[in-house]
Amino acid sequence: MTEPKPIRDAVHFFGRFLAKPGQVGAVLPSSRALAQELVGDLSDLGHGDLVVEYGPGTGAITRRIAEVLPQGVEYLGIELEVSFVRKLSLHFPRLHFHHGSVADVEKILADAGLGAPRRIVSGLPFASLPRAVQDAVVDGTGKILACGGEFRTFQYVHAYRMQTAQRFRAAMETRFAQSERSRPVVRNVPPAFVLRYWNP
Numbered sequence: 001m002t003e004p005k006p007i008r009d010a011v012h013f014f015g016r017f018l019a020k021p022g023q024v025g026a027v028l029p030s031s032r033a034l035a036q037e038l039v040g041d042l043s044d045l046g047h048g049d050l051v052v053e054y055g056p057g058t059g060a061i062t063r064r065i066a067e068v069l070p071q072g073v074e075y076l077g078i079e080l081e082v083s084f085v086r087k088l089s090l091h092f093p094r095l096h097f098h099h100g101s102v103a104d105v106e107k108i109l110a111d112a113g114l115g116a117p118r119r120i121v122s123g124l125p126f127a128s129l130p131r132a133v134q135d136a137v138v139d140g141t142g143k144i145l146a147c148g149g150e151f152r153t154f155q156y157v158h159a160y161r162m163q164t165a166q167r168f169r170a171a172m173e174t175r176f177a178q179s180e181r182s183r184p185v186v187r188n189v190p191p192a193f194v195l196r197y198w199n200p
C-alpha cells in the first residue's frame with residue numbers, strides 16, 4: 001500500500017464526478033471516519049474468506065480494508081471507472097481489482113473462480129444509479145453473499161428520503177431479514193448513515 005495522497009485523489013475524484021455525476025455520485029471521496037464505521041475491523045473473518053468491495057473509487061474505503069484485512073482473507077474490488085482502477089492497482093498492489101459493473105457481480109466472481117463473499121462493502125451511489133443497475137446489484141448481492149455474511153453500504157443523510165434511496169432499502173429488506181442503521185457519521189462531507197444487512 002502506498003502513502004495516501006488525499007488532495008490528488010480528491011481532485012481526480014471531483015474531475016470524474018463532473019464528467020459522470022450519476023455514476024460517481026459524490027463530490028469527494030469518503031472520509032476516514034466513514035471508512036472506519038463502514039468497514040469495522042473485519043476480525044470475524046479468517047483464512048479463505050473473501051471481501052468484495054463495490055465501487056472503490058480512489059480507494060478511501062479500500063485503504064481501511066487493506067489496513068485491517070486479516071492474513072489469508074482475499075479481496076476483490078469492482079469498479080466501473082477505468083482511471084480509478086489504474087490508480088487502485090498502483091496504490092494497493094496486493095489487492096485485486098476488476099474493471100466492470102457490479103451489475104455483473106455473479107459472473108465476475110464465477111470467472112475469477114471466487115466463492116461466496118463473507119463481507120460485501122459498497123460505495124455505490126444507489127440513489128443515483130439507473131433502476132436496472134440498482135435491481136441487478138440487489139439481486140446479485142442476494143445470490144452471492146455467503147451464509148452468515150454481511151452487506152454494508154452508506155447513504156448520505158440529505159438523500160436518505162429520496163425515492164430512489166427508499167426504493168433501494170425496500171428491495172434490500174425483501175432479501176435480508178436483518179438490517180441496522182448507524183447514527184449519522186458527521187465527520188464526512190456530506191454526513192452519511194452506514195447500513196448493514198444480513199440473514200441470521
Ligand SMILES: C[S@@+](CC[C@H](N)C(=O)[O-])C[C@H]1O[C@@H](n2cnc3c(N)ncnc32)[C@H](O)[C@@H]1O
Pocket residue numbers: 023024025026028029030054055056057058059060061078079080081084100101102103122123124125129133
Ligand atoms: C460515491 S463513489 C464512492 C467511492 C469510494 N468508495 C469512496 O467511498 O470514496 C461511487 C463509486 O462507484 C463507482 N460505480 C458506480 N456505478 C458502478 C457500477 N455499476 N459498478 C462498479 N462501480 C460503479 C463509481 O465509479 C465510483 O467510483
